[in-house]
Amino acid sequence: GAVVSQHPSRVICKSGTSVKIECRSLDFQATTMFWYRQFPKQSLMLMATSNEGSKATYEQGVEKDKFLINHASLTLSTLTVTSAHPEDSSFYICSARDRSFSTEAFFGQGTRLTVV
Amino acid sequence: GDSVTQMEGPVTLSEEAFLTINCTYTATGYPSLFWYVQYPGEGLQLLLKATKADDKGSNKGFEATYRKETTSFHLEKGSVQVSDSAVYFCALSVSGNTPLVFGKGTRLSVIA
Numbered sequence: 541g542a543v544v545s546q547h548p549s550r551v552i553c554k555s556g557t558s559v560k561i562e563c564r565s566l567d568f569q570a571t572t573m574f575w576y577r578q579f580p581k582q583s584l585m586l587m588a589t590s591n592e593g594s595k596a597t598y599e600q601g602v603e604k605d606k607f608l609i610n611h612a613s614l615t616l617s618t619l620t621v622t623s624a625h626p627e628d629s630s631f632y633i634c635s636a637r638d639r640s641f642s643t644e645a646f647f648g649q650g651t652r653l654t655v656v
Numbered sequence: 657g658d659s660v661t662q663m664e665g666p667v668t669l670s671e672e673a674f675l676t677i678n679c680t681y682t683a684t685g686y687p688s689l690f691w692y693v694q695y696p697g698e699g700l701q702l703l704l705k706a707t708k709a710d711d712k713g714s715n716k717g718f719e720a721t722y723r724k725e726t727t728s729f730h731l732e733k734g735s736v737q738v739s740d741s742a743v744y745f746c747a748l749s750v751s752g753n754t755p756l757v758f759g760k761g762t763r764l765s766v767i768a
Binding site for chain 2: 544546571572574581582583584586589633635637644645646647648649650652
């Protein structure tokens with residue numbers, strides 16, 4: 541199957557700083573990527589849909605100025621958490637889909653963000 | 657809208673026990689159905705899938721059959737191992753560029 545690489549896997553940052561998370565499709569072109577947030581022992585919450593070369597589409601309740609998404613190429617999408625606060629601490633997961641692989645989605649390994 | 661309902665956990669089983677995790681769905685059109693597994697601290701891995709009615713997905717001893725008449729995709733395994741301890745998510749997809757719709761996940765713990 542296709543591989544999606546997410547980096548970093550863990551990051552600790554101070555309140556008020558910004559953190560960038562990268563999501564790369566290694567062996568396929570991902571015209572669409574998705575960013576999720578997962579709280580402890582809960583399901584995935586879709587944050588936004590990222591389309592290559594255009595603005596991301598955010599889900600209701602997700603602050604687009606706080607969670608900046610950039611999908612500059614067919615293999616890379618980034619999520620930047622700006623002015624991070626402790627309540628932003630969470631597990632963030634990216635996902636990508638490629639039409640040539642039918643309808644399944646491929647997931648990155650996730651990023652554990654801790655804001656102190 | 658499209659939705660997935662799966663049985664609430666946690667589920668605790670002894671090693672070699674039979675596993676069933678129920679999943680039902682509501683969708684317009686003809687969705688593809690998936691089971692994903694998440695091990696602690698990791699992302700999601702595709703466990704198995706089925707793209708049309710009566711298809712059976714299988715992998716690593718797990719099976720699930722796409723039942724259109726009951727709108728179900730129950731996950732089964734005949735003999736679980738401790739290494740199967742994880743969270744299992746049922747999901748559906750209606751089209752290629754939209755996000756998957758997930759159930760809430762079922763945490764499975766297998767004890768020796």
